[in-house]
Amino acid sequence: MFKFNTISSKIKILGALLVVLMLSVIVTTIYLNQQNAKDALLINIAGKQRMLTQKISKNIFYIHYSSNKDFYELNAAVDEFISGLNTLKHGEQDRGIASAPTPKIAEQLKQVSLLWNDFHEDIQNFKLHLNANDADKEV
Structure with missing residues (x-):
């Protein structure tokens, strides 16, 4: 039998x-850091x-009041918004x-999708x- 009463x-x-x-x-810290990284990405x-919604609005305003009718920046912002919304909704x-x-977050994202549409x-x-x-004008 092993003695537990010795100092050693x-x-x-x-x-x-x-x-x-x-x-x-250490394991808990590593796990929490990984979770924080995922949360930071979502944020x-x-x-x-x-x-992007602000950028889209600014581009529309600029295009409307300027002679430059280039939609490249507007289209890029719209495409990026759609991609981000799909990532948030579907992962x-x-x-x-x-x-x-x-379910509460899914419902809120559904509302955002309706507003976006x-x-x-x-x-x-x-x-x-x-x-x-x-x-x-050209005619």
């Missing part, structure tokens, strides 16, 4: 417990969505992003109207 045995047991505790702290995508395996984790339709109508006006 007690020190060895305490040392082993300390090592196990340190390893569990960046959501923040970029806000910025993206390549980047380790899961789809909406709760209306806004996107207005963008398309603006482009068609502007192109029609330009064609009328």
Whole structure:
């Protein structure tokens, strides 16, 4: 039988417990850092969505009030917004992003999609109207 009352045995047991505790702290820290990285990526995508709606609005205003009728920057921002919205709604395996984790978030993203569809339709109508006006001016 092994004696636990010697000082060296007690020190060895305490040392082993300390090592196990340190390893569990390290593993927990690594796990939490990975979770934070995924959360940060989602926050960046959501923040970029806000910025893109502002950029789209600014481009529409600029195109409307200037002689430059180039839609390249507007189209790029629209495409990027659509991509980001799809990533938030459905996830993206390549980047380790899961789809909406709760029904409440999924419902909110559905509302955002409805608002986006209306806004996107207005963008398309603006482009068609502007192109029609330009064609009328040339005639």
